[in-house]
Amino acid sequence: MRDLMSLAERPGIITLAGGFPDTESFPREKFDEIERVMAQDYLASLLQYGPTEGLRELREAICRVMAEEGARCDPDSVMVTTGGQQGIDLSIGTFVDPGDTILAEGPTYPGAVPTFTRYRAQVRHVPMDADGLIVDALEEMLDALDAEGVRPKLLYTIPNFQNPAGVTMSRERRVRLVHLAHDRELLLVEDNPYGQVRFEGEALPTLWELDQGAGWVVYLSTFSKILSPGLRVGWVAAPPPVLRKMNLGKQAADLCSSTMSQRFVVEYLRRFDYREHLAHVSGIYRSRRDAMLTALEEEFPAEATWSRPGGGLFLWATLPDFINTRELAARAIERHGVAFVPGGGAFCDGRGNNSMRLNFSGVSESTISEGVHRIGNAIGEMIELQKAFGGGE
Ligand SMILES: Cc1ncc(COP(=O)(O)O)c(C=O)c1O
Numbered sequence: 016m017r018d019l020m021s022l023a024e025r026p027g028i029i030t031l032a033g034g035f036p037d038t039e040s041f042p043r044e045k046f047d048e049i050e051r052v053m054a055q056d057y058l059a060s061l062l063q064y065g066p067t068e069g070l071r072e073l074r075e076a077i078c079r080v081m082a083e084e085g086a087r088c089d090p091d092s093v094m095v096t097t098g099g100q101q102g103i104d105l106s107i108g109t110f111v112d113p114g115d116t117i118l119a120e121g122p123t124y125p126g127a128v129p130t131f132t133r134y135r136a137q138v139r140h141v142p143m144d145a146d147g148l149i150v151d152a153l154e155e156m157l158d159a160l161d162a163e164g165v166r167p168k169l170l171y172t173i174p175n176f177q178n179p180a181g182v183t184m185s186r187e188r189r190v191r192l193v194h195l196a197h198d199r200e201l202l203l204v205e206d207n208p209y210g211q212v213r214f215e216g217e218a219l220p221t222l223w224e225l226d227q228g229a230g231w232v233v234y235l236s237t238f239s240k241i242l243s244p245g246l247r248v249g250w251v252a253a254p255p256p257v258l259r260k261m262n263l264g265k266q267a268a269d270l271c272s273s274t275m276s277q278r279f280v281v282e283y284l285r286r287f288d289y290r291e292h293l294a295h296v297s298g299i300y301r302s303r304r305d306a307m308l309t310a311l312e313e314e315f316p317a318e319a320t321w322s323r324p325g326g327g328l329f330l331w332a333t334l335p336d337f338i339n340t341r342e343l344a345a346r347a348i349e350r351h352g353v354a355f356v357p358g359g360g361a362f363c364d365g366r367g368n369n370s371m372r373l374n375f376s377g378v379s380e381s382t383i384s385e386g387v388h389r390i391g392n393a394i395g396e397m398i399e400l401q402k403a404f405g406g407g408e
Pocket residue numbers: 034097098099100101124126173178206208237238239244247248249
């Protein structure tokens with residue numbers, strides 16, 4: 016996968032593979048103003064180490080950001096991380112011993128898969144439909160695991176605009192999931208990088224809020240999608256005893272997150288309304304999603320299906336069984352100059368081989384249309400090949 020993706024960086028390749036927000040839209044004057052304040056008022060401290068748990072002012076600001084989604088929190092329950100990715104690493108590293116079973120949606124965030132592997136977790140996937148994780152199926156899995164004498168350490172879930180499936184967990188399922196977590200003493204790791212990148216509909220309650228401080232939810236998020244991934248600032252909200260353990264893990268990993276980036280976020284949130292920026296980029300992404308949906312209708316075969324995300328950065332498309340999207344990705348890059356993420360990278364059990372993740376936030380509408388057109392051509396060639404070898408219709 017990595018080798019394939021490095022080809023995607025060649026000039027002339029259209030990439031619908033990465034999870035890139037549109038940083039072109041970041042206002043230059045705001046950046047300049049923050050840089051000026053940082054140099055004038057904070058130079059010595061922002062060149063210095065900071066506390067492992069993060070700057071207090073940032074942790075307070077994070078609580079206000081969470082409140083925008085109705086999630087109440089206090090700064091002592093928050094630790095700043097180096098991107099949301101470190102939050103995943105610390106959560107898995109804190110709770111999982113080699114060989115432990117964990118649960119994750121199928122498909123799951125492809126970037127979490129190497130973390131699961133790193134800590135040698137045994138991953139079982141919980142199925143999803145258009146309303147997100149199927150809680151009935153989870154309950155059945157828990158019963159089956161119980162019968163085998165296996166107690167899963169945690170469930171990793173992305174309730175909003177799931178990466179890669181592009182679906183959102185319904186309100187009713189969120190409530191049921193939290194009840195189930197309480198009944199079965201199942202820790203939920205809720206990853207919510209996209210909750211505020213919403214194109215339509217009302218915000219749904221976070222699992223963190225529904226847990227009401229009972230201690231069964233570890234909440235992860237990041238400024239990567241609401242400000243910029245170059246900052247590498249994310250956070251974990253968790254009960255203080257869990258945070259103390261994670262703090263030790265973070266000390267071992269990197270001592271503290273960049274004080275410069277943390278100060279940048281504090282000053283941005285103090286001076287400007289990040290919701291305005293978010294509304295601006297969400298408008299751009301909504302049009303790009305629409306461009307992708309239109310292109311898929313026009314270019315993909317009738318048997319293909321795809322999700323229609325109400326926010327976030329990705330959608331998930333599934334092709335006829337006989338098309339292996341890893342082979343398709345190689346052909347698409349080599350012959351057609353377009354990249355996407357083959358679905359197999361989002362599963363830990365060999366599934367997803369006829370699916371793909373497509374990103375719609377990183378490139379313009381016309382580039383999206385051209386990219387989908389090229390993938391459509393590559394699919395057409397594979398269908399022709401299949402016919403030539405006597406299979407499929
Ligand atoms: C679900 C999910 N979690 C975590 C991350 C990582 O976020 P960050 O770039 O802040 O490390 C991403 C990035 O795409 C993501 O999609």
